[in-house]
Amino acid sequence: MNDFAVGIDLGTSTSEICIYKNHDAVPLPDPITKMPIVPSIVAVNRNGELLVGEAARGLVDVAGQGIREVKRKMGSSETVCLFKQGYRPEEISALILRKLKENAEEALGATIRDVVLSVPANFPDAARQATLNAGKLAGLNILRLINEPTAAALAFGIKNIEAEEQLVVFDFGGGTLDITVLEMVAGVLDVKSSFGNPQLGGKDFDEALMALIREKFTAEHPGAEVSDISLRHLKEVAETTKKVLSNQRSHEVRIPFFAAQGGKPVDLEVEITRREFEQAIAPLLDQARDCVNQALKAKKLRPEAIDRILLVGGTTYIPAVRQLVFEIFGKEPKADVNPDLAVGMGAAIQAALAKGLISEESGVILTDVAPFGLGIGALTLVGRQPMMSYDALIQPNTTIPYSVKREYSLLHAEQRQVELRLYQDHTGNARLLSEVVDTGIVGEITDIPPAPDGKPYPVEVEFSYDINGIARVKASIRAIGKSVEIAYGQSDKRMDQQEMTQAAGRIRDLWRQNAKARQYEGLIDRAERFMAAIPPDERYPLSDVVLDLKAALAANNAEQIEAVGDRLVDLMFDLDDGLGG
Template sequence: MGRAVGIDLGTTNSAIAVLEGGEPTIIANAEGTRTTPSVVAFSKTGEVLVGEIAKRQAVTNVDRTISSVKRHMGTDWSVNIDDKKYTAQEISARILSKLKRDAEEYLGEPVTDAVITVPAYFNDAERQATKDAGQIAGLNVLRIINEPTAAALAYGLEKGKEDELILVFDLGGGTFDVSLLEIGKDDDGFSTIQVRATAGDNRLGGDDWDQRIVDWLIEQVKAKSGADLSKDPVALQRLRAAAEQAKKELSSAMSTNISLQYLSVTADGPVHLDETLTRAKFEEMTSDLLERTKAPFEKVIKDAGISVSEIDHVVLVGGSTRMPAVAELVKKLTGGREPNKGVNPDEVVAVGAALQAGVIQGDRKDVLLIDVTPLSLGIETMGGVMDKVIERNTAIPTKASRVYSTAADGQTSVLVQVFQGERQFTADNKSLGNFELSGIAPAPRGVPQIEVTFDIDANGIVHVSAKDLGTGKETAVTITGGSALSKEEIDRMVNEAAQHEEDDKKRREELEIRNSAEQLVYTIEKTLKEDADKVSEATRQEVQGDLDAVKEALKGSDIEAVKSTVEKLNQSAMKIGQEVYQNAQAAQAAAEAGAPQTSSSPSDDDVIDAEVVDEDDK
């Protein structure tokens, strides 16, 4: 059996670690560095280059070099090289393969199993794509775990903290997460690490800071020489490399010089660049990016139900947290608490992944990790309502079921549509996929019992099944489709949920009134048909008139008209019950008059008062 490793598959850099003697060790790559650039290139001769060597040749091989592929995981993105299409999973698999090879060279034995980390806010498709990439690279993916959780695992065990709240602020190359975790330790030294809440932005990271410098440099060149470098791929690649370097230098220096010769050629001759960028100017041009980290932070504090003062430790993860403005903002958000400087932000996630691999393999038995699902999951019900089966921040693995029924008489199949998000209507949430359950026995609507079960495994990957409790027929599916959540989609699912809460509530109430009205019409029409011989013609005509009024109101948009006609129908429909019971009592009296008395009639004492409880009011 081969060794198990922990892998941090990052947007800009990746790392791999292994347990040696029960303790995690970062494995240096073949080039001797402890992190590997997440860059893949195809040379003109067809050779596949990965890591530092691929990054170095990017300027001269722009069209055949791929970086930041993590941002495309879970989408239909692909790149064509030499008439062959490569998906994001395949490119990521190249990075994982190099990490695997370097680890095998270091260990002197095969590496077969891995725990791979993903941003906490990765959706189902992105997690599945990451798992697929691992399998393409020849790895048995033991577990997909969240990056902040892995970081807390490494930090918590290393420091031996007891019963404390840790806030992990994870700003990587392409993604951003904030997570609050609770670490507890019993007398035997057994640690439990439980995620309390998580939030983030899958479209925010160090790449965005780099791009601001690139945009600024393009403006400077255009203003001075008239040359527009935005359409020149070779010049852009050189600018990106220079921007990344400048960003790193500004983490320790107050200014940096960016000098690039022969960027382009105009009628006036070659175009050179020589600019000085100060830290103040850099922070000014990226202030809105920093501002975007505040909302997820505040959401985590709110969802966890704590105050900032209750946070015991703050851990910064991801190379982008080295920017002074980021560290300063975190300090401000946490009430002046200094972020912990004892962990390496580039390595701590891989270390935590290696520890989790050790736990799964049985090499470490002193820790239990409990993660959560970042977004609510549910299905579409009548009227496009999102019925949440599993709420966000629910501990995983988890399983939940709910029973639904058919919406029409004689319905023999149902379409189960699965959604992810926080809004009350599915149109505002993210579709994960759908499947059909057929073979339902024909019956009046509302009679069949269809149990829908959501099962989220420890990787955060969703499995859904639907079962007809009457026939026993069952259909199950693992949700693997869908596309990445854009910033706009995340906003719709989470941030706008609060803004539109009142509108959603009103729309839902109106829909419930309409659904109730339709159900009332159906029930009374059925009663009129079944008890036709027990209802007088006058009552029948009155009720039918009220039924027609409700149907007409349902065609319009005036919800008050629906409510008033329903109220009138309820009053007239009571006459049906009165006449049915009167006829029944009259028939019973006639029967008793024509037969010998064998028992006393029920007295008032035999009547039991009962209250009908509406399930919706519980």
């Protein structure tokens, strides 16, 4: 067994891979940039070469050639276009994971398989399943999904075993906001509640700033026509401006040839002040304030009861966000963890705990909660009128893993089939189906025979919710020996096994176009040309080595690629030498 454990923070804007080794969690840098923070962007250049991370930055905003912020689309029915080919969000996420995997394998000189992967606490069930699928497509074995704020708290807790206090993790990343309340006592990190918004993050701050820049430009140049290329460039400029305004009171934004007016090019030159930016993002800050209040309200906690606030995620660098935290809690948030790296480091620590690399004496015991409720639709009688209502199987902020059994009944003795559908509740107060979200998890029992005694059959429902936040439901009519595992129905939001197989093929083809694969293309091509010129019975062992190298490239096995590649180099050298002699 390896003496290290691996954790990955797959983020909306950036991603990181970390290892736990020698009693510490550390991030692994990208071998090219030497930075541990890898942009979560993917692009394909005009030569068809795949670019992931920093290498994709120049093309990411070119329509049809690049993709950013794909995490926002996880668990949705949306597809994204890359070089005239449609891909599901989990396929693009798999490419980012493969990049991180390759970085780690190059740094460690070992193959990476087992990892803990982080997800937003309020990621819905479909997005969690999509994340697991992305890991599988990337050639990873996901030991566990860990909620991002929980991972950050673990990164703090492992170094503060003796602490006894109430914590709030304020996790504001590029695409999501999670607020998690924890209690730490004698090495136990007990998650009490979690609330957030999976559609609120740094991306929205960027868009507010882009709108502000365009508004000021339009005021100076009414009627000027802005090209699509200029608008794509504005995204990068807005990100840079946002970062500058965290340290300066104002910033001059300049983009040459931004628009055209009267047939002449017009430069964008506007000044943006921090105050203007803060006014533009005020509605977003209000949404963040509401999330904090909801998280505290779930456990009837007052802000002054919180001892420590951990800031996590790049959006927490914005001064207005830090001021918001101060206003709510009346105390300065502390820099006890690295906002950019804490989640990945915590995921690595969780992986180490799972693999037994951390002793019980020096480890942290971790509990977590379901950030939302889940239940089924049940027909109830209101007066004499039947009405579909929501019946909760698990309430928000229930400690997980969790399981429960419930007994229901068919409506009448002649009922021939029954359908069970799982719904999601974010408030804990839902009663009607109009107040909940359909998860797409559905199942039915059909061909039910009439009840011989004239009484409707009882239906037993078994529900479980595991530590990965994945729900499973089974319904049984024991009297007739029929049951159904309620599972994801055929849906645009989720991949079935056939789609996974097809996606694996697409990813394999695309990954062959990355730089590591392409450096061997010439060698393989030369070997195949050589084999074509000799009789079939003389092609061994060269043919086997070529096939082995192609298989290693397809599997993205860095250790095997290097070993088989060296064998092919040596073999071709010997053959060339033999021909020359």
